[in-house]
Amino acid sequence: MSRLVMKFGGTSVADIERIRNVARHVKRETDAGHEVAVVVSAMSGKTNELVGWCREAGALHDAREYDAVVASGEQVTAGLLAIVLQDMGVTARSWQGWQLPILTSNAHAAARIEDINGTELIKRFKERKEVAVIAGFQGIHKETGRITTLGRGGSDTSAVAVAAAIQADRCDIYTDVDGVYTTDPRVVPKAKRLDKVAFEEMLELASLGAKVLQVRSVELGMVHKVRIFVRSSFDKPEDIDPKSNHPPGTLICDEEDIVEQQVVTGIAFSKDEAQISIRRVQDKPGIAASIFGPLAAANVNVDMIVQNVSGDGATTDLTFTVPASDYQRSMDVIGKAKAEIGYEKVDGAQDVAKVSVIGIGMRSHAGVAAEAFRALASRNINIRAITTSEIKFSVLIDAEYTELAVRTLHALYGLDK
Amino acid sequence: MSRLVMKFGGTSVADIERIRNVARHVKRETDAGHEVAVVVSAMSGKTNELVGWCREAGALHDAREYDAVVASGEQVTAGLLAIVLQDMGVTARSWQGWQLPILTSNAHAAARIEDINGTELIKRFKERKEVAVIAGFQGIHKETGRITTLGRGGSDTSAVAVAAAIQADRCDIYTDVDGVYTTDPRVVPKAKRLDKVAFEEMLELASLGAKVLQVRSVELGMVHKVRIFVRSSFDKPEDIDPKSNHPPGTLICDEEDIVEQQVVTGIAFSKDEAQISIRRVQDKPGIAASIFGPLAAANVNVDMIVQNVSGDGATTDLTFTVPASDYQRSMDVIGKAKAEIGYEKVDGAQDVAKVSVIGIGMRSHAGVAAEAFRALASRNINIRAITTSEIKFSVLIDAEYTELAVRTLHALYGLDK
Numbered sequence: 001m002s003r004l005v006m007k008f009g010g011t012s013v014a015d016i017e018r019i020r021n022v023a024r025h026v027k028r029e030t031d032a033g034h035e036v037a038v039v040v041s042a043m044s045g046k047t048n049e050l051v052g053w054c055r056e057a058g059a060l061h062d063a064r065e066y067d068a069v070v071a072s073g074e075q076v077t078a079g080l081l082a083i084v085l086q087d088m089g090v091t092a093r094s095w096q097g098w099q100l101p102i103l104t105s106n107a108h109a110a111a112r113i114e115d116i117n118g119t120e121l122i123k124r125f126k127e128r129k130e131v132a133v134i135a136g137f138q139g140i141h142k143e144t145g146r147i148t149t150l151g152r153g154g155s156d157t158s159a160v161a162v163a164a165a166i167q168a169d170r171c172d173i174y175t176d177v178d179g180v181y182t183t184d185p186r187v188v189p190k191a192k193r194l195d196k197v198a199f200e201e202m203l204e205l206a207s208l209g210a211k212v213l214q215v216r217s218v219e220l221g222m223v224h225k226v227r228i229f230v231r232s233s234f235d236k237p238e239d240i241d242p243k244s245n246h247p248p249g250t251l252i253c254d255e256e257d258i259v260e261q262q263v264v265t266g267i268a269f270s271k272d273e274a275q276i277s278i279r280r281v282q283d284k285p286g287i288a289a290s291i292f293g294p295l296a297a298a299n300v301n302v303d304m305i306v307q308n309v310s311g312d313g314a315t316t317d318l319t320f321t322v323p324a325s326d327y328q329r330s331m332d333v334i335g336k337a338k339a340e341i342g343y344e345k346v347d348g349a350q351d352v353a354k355v356s357v358i359g360i361g362m363r364s365h366a367g368v369a370a371e372a373f374r375a376l377a378s379r380n381i382n383i384r385a386i387t388t389s390e391i392k393f394s395v396l397i398d399a400e401y402t403e404l405a406v407r408t409l410h411a412l413y414g415l416d417k
Numbered sequence: 418m419s420r421l422v423m424k425f426g427g428t429s430v431a432d433i434e435r436i437r438n439v440a441r442h443v444k445r446e447t448d449a450g451h452e453v454a455v456v457v458s459a460m461s462g463k464t465n466e467l468v469g470w471c472r473e474a475g476a477l478h479d480a481r482e483y484d485a486v487v488a489s490g491e492q493v494t495a496g497l498l499a500i501v502l503q504d505m506g507v508t509a510r511s512w513q514g515w516q517l518p519i520l521t522s523n524a525h526a527a528a529r530i531e532d533i534n535g536t537e538l539i540k541r542f543k544e545r546k547e548v549a550v551i552a553g554f555q556g557i558h559k560e561t562g563r564i565t566t567l568g569r570g571g572s573d574t575s576a577v578a579v580a581a582a583i584q585a586d587r588c589d590i591y592t593d594v595d596g597v598y599t600t601d602p603r604v605v606p607k608a609k610r611l612d613k614v615a616f617e618e619m620l621e622l623a624s625l626g627a628k629v630l631q632v633r634s635v636e637l638g639m640v641h642k643v644r645i646f647v648r649s650s651f652d653k654p655e656d657i658d659p660k661s662n663h664p665p666g667t668l669i670c671d672e673e674d675i676v677e678q679q680v681v682t683g684i685a686f687s688k689d690e691a692q693i694s695i696r697r698v699q700d701k702p703g704i705a706a707s708i709f710g711p712l713a714a715a716n717v718n719v720d721m722i723v724q725n726v727s728g729d730g731a732t733t734d735l736t737f738t739v740p741a742s743d744y745q746r747s748m749d750v751i752g753k754a755k756a757e758i759g760y761e762k763v764d765g766a767q768d769v770a771k772v773s774v775i776g777i778g779m780r781s782h783a784g785v786a787a788e789a790f791r792a793l794a795s796r797n798i799n800i801r802a803i804t805t806s807e808i809k810f811s812v813l814i815d816a817e818y819t820e821l822a823v824r825t826l827h828a829l830y831g832l833d834k
Contacts, residue, residue, distance in 0.1 A: 016473040050493065056433040057497045058504030065503075068511050069496035072489035076467065079486035080474045086482075087475030094485050098515070099562060145516060 002169040003035040003125070007136065007159035010044035011176050012233035013077050016084070022233065023084040025174065026131060030090055035125035037132040037166060039159040040081055042073025047152075063108030067138070067149045070109075071097065074135035074155070082133045092131040093124075097138035097147065102158065104139035104148045111139060111148035113157065113220075118165035125166075134162060153214035160217045164224035171226050172249075173213060174233035179250035180205060180212050182415040183267040187403050190416040193248065194265065198255040201265045204358045204392045213252070221252060228252040255360055263361035263368060264413035267406050271353045271399055273303070274327035275384060277319040278334065280344035283310040287341065291318065294337045300326045304354065304394060306385045315344075319385050321396060324350055352384060353402040356394040357409055368413075369393045375412045381405050419586040420452040420542070424553065424576035427461035428593050429650035430494045433501070439650065440501040442591065443548060447507055452542035454549040454583060456576040457498055459490025480525030484555070484566045487526075488514065491552035491572070499550045509548040510541075514555035514564065519575065521556035521565045528556060528565035530574065530637075535582035551579060570631035577634045581641035588643050589666075590630060591650035596667035597622060597629050599832040600684040604820050607833040610665065611682060615672040618682045621775045621809045630669070638669060645669040672777055680778035680785060681830035684823050688770045688816055690720070691744035692801060694736040695751065697761035700727040704758065708735065711754045717743045721771065721811060723802045732761075736802050738813060741767055769801060770819040773811040774826055786810045792829045798822050 006029065008022050022038075029036050050070045054061050078094035085092035104111035124130040136155025139148045150157055156173060163171035178193065180202065185191040197205065199222035206215045212230055221228045231249030281287055288307070295302055303321045310316040322330045327350055334346055362368045369388060376383060376395065381404065385396040397405055410416055423446065425439050439455075446453050467487045471478050495511035502509035517537075521528035541547040553572025556565045567574055573590060580588035595610060597619065602608040614622065616639035623632050629647055638645045648666030698704055705724070712719055720738045727733040739747045744767055751763055779785045786805060793800060793812065798821065802813040814822055827833055
């Protein structure tokens with residue numbers, strides 16, 4: 001017997017027929033004797049509808065009221081799933097964030113979970129064999145007693161937090177893909193589903209666009225050692241992957257649980273990038289702050305930052321990337337701050353892409369990046385900028401070469417096999 | 418300065434534009450210096466959508482889950498109205514049933530309000546000039562901590578209960594009609610809006626089909642002496658009725674507050690009736706129970722009951738009415754219970770209507786009913802059965818004469834003027 005959290009996203013609960021499908025997944029686990037807590041999102045489209053109304057109601061709306069409105073979506077799904085489960089003969093009850101309670105910070109619309117007491121749920125597992133159906137994405141602030149939401153994708157985080165609270169053996173995230181891939185299969189048809197990914201790798205993959213799991217949920221899993229299994233809600237229950245003897249999916253787990261460590265785990269890329277280079281900036285303390293301070297104040301999310309060691313000892317070039325949609329705004333901000341920053345000129349490029357190679361194995365393998373630079377050069381792909389970290393490196397290239405670069409690197413590191 | 422409760426139904430909050438109109442009504446009252454609590458229903462259509470999903474999820478669904486799902490509709494409207502009010506510069510916050518809390522019985526989907534503590538709301542009126550926007554139709558059961566709903570139309574009851582809790586001077590029910598009429602204006606174009614109706618009269622008018630207010634809310638208003646003012650949410654704020662020096666509407670109040678008492682206040686009617694007559698029932702104790710017990714067990718709502726004094730001292734005829742939709746089921750129930758009841762035969766009629774004349778003044782005026790019988794006879798309208806109470810009498814007639822009967826009685830009692 002295991003204790004499981006099962007999380008289902010909006011497309012998996014889009015209508016009653018799909019909710020019935022979700023209930024079949026749950027019943028399969030309870031029939032197998034497992035103790036189950038289910039975390040659900042709002043029916044797909046519902047959150048957008050609710051958010052749309054809030055915006056229509058007031059441009060600068062009170063986030064506390066926004067949360068009260070938007071949290072209703074998950075409340076509906078939780079109740080409906082409990083009804084369907086009962087209809088199938090499974091004992092179940094719904095829990096809203098304030099009922100459990102899921103205590104959060106006071107940062108409405110972007111709250112962080114602070115505490116969940118799992119005692120009552122565990123007691124009900126034991127005494128009543130009752131499935132807990134929990135509304136994801138929401139909580140309550142202890143002092144104000146008002147409903148909070150965790151921000152978009154927050155149900156993943158709810159699920160992992162519940163799993164930590166009830167000491168679950170695993171947190172199954174049912175989604176519309178069947179796991180995490182070595183890269184986007186639309187670009188590289190030979191992309192393979194990863195059986196296991198380390199938390200650290202998943203953090204890099206997710207923030208770079210693998211978009212399977214909310215970053216915060218992976219962080220939470222890493223801290224609380226919650227094994228997260230990403231799998232498809234459209235699988236037939238009887239589907240078993242002959243290789244792993246599990247249903248198809250990807251386990252996100254501790255580095256130590258991955259026996260056969262690959263050097264490179266995956267290739268991520270992002271096309272919606274723009275590059276801005278500030279030329280001949282004075283190379284003196286505080287200069288980075290004078291550039292990135294105004295950008296942060298303008299809510300621009302700066303990604304790669306490359307600063308070379310000054311050649312002449314007095315000035316240097318500084319390159320960074322921003323989301324393509326923020327390009328013009330960023331240029332304006334830098335232009336306005338010219339006197340303060342002190343630079344010769346600014347140039348930029350909009351048709352650029354970032355390609356990243358991720359793998360925990362890089363830590364102990366030298367020359368991984370060098371191989372990539374060589375392979376890209378052999379394809380005549382010019383590298384505009386490079387950043388590296390312990391378990392990943394990224395290159396900025398012209399966008400038109402994105403697919404070629406991804407395919408080249410995917411093959412280079414043996415991910416095609 | 419007054420303290421007001423303002424209640425808006427589903428059609429008044431059907432979209433953001435209409436919610437903005439509601440907010441204008443609220444702002445008018447706060448601008449005039451009044452302390453305001455607003456009670457809102459779900460956007461029209463939403464409750465039906467939610468109920469439909471519950472039914473689709475499971476035929477015999479858990480009423481606790483049903484309540485959790487269905488209560489979300491009012492939660493959304495309350496949050497949206499708070500946002501719109503803030504956007505107009507009115508300090509406001511939303512309250513869900515469990516937040517206030519509105520404590521109810523445990524009868525899910527048909528709960529009764531047991532207690533509302535108005536202290537916090539009054540404190541906020543005084544300290545922050547904050548408008549309370551309260552989700553109608555819902556509450557929480559103290560012991561289980563689960564959401565309850567009051568049943569259809571429950572928002573009226575929420576409003577009157579809140580008014581009692583905060584000792585409001587008046588409870589304004591904004592609806593899609595501008596008050597309570599002497600009869601249905603579609604039948605009698607000369608029907609007049611009543612300026613004032615006594616609680617007792619309104620109870621009879623409402624249960625007979627005036628359908629303006631939920632019966633339970635009128636009962637509650639009568640017990641707690643809450644003056645209820647029914648008015649249109651589509652009025653322009655500047656509309657003032659020259660006769661009453663108030664906006665157009667009907668005040669439902671204590672009998673003593675009505676100075677010019679009419680003998681007859683209104684004519685109600687109901688066409689969805691069926692008549693069942695049981696012939697030559699044995700006239701002995703317990704016979705009524707043997708008939709109406711099985712009907713109650715079958716959930717048939719029996720309305721008029723007429724039993725004549727036995728002529729032969731041994732048997733009698735017994736006539737009663739049921740909703741037309743329950744006719745066949747009722748006949749079956751009576752048929753099955755024939756041996757137990759002991760009667761000669763049963764006959765019935767489906768095309769019948771009940772017309773009722775209501776007025777507190779009848780108590781002190783003799784011959785009011787007799788005038789009606791004469792007037793109906795002069796029109797050749799046959800009376801199948803008669804029941805009377807202190808402040809109303811009803812006649813059962815062939816349905817095809819309904820409009821003629823209503824018009825005749827409306828004129829007879831001077832309501833056309």
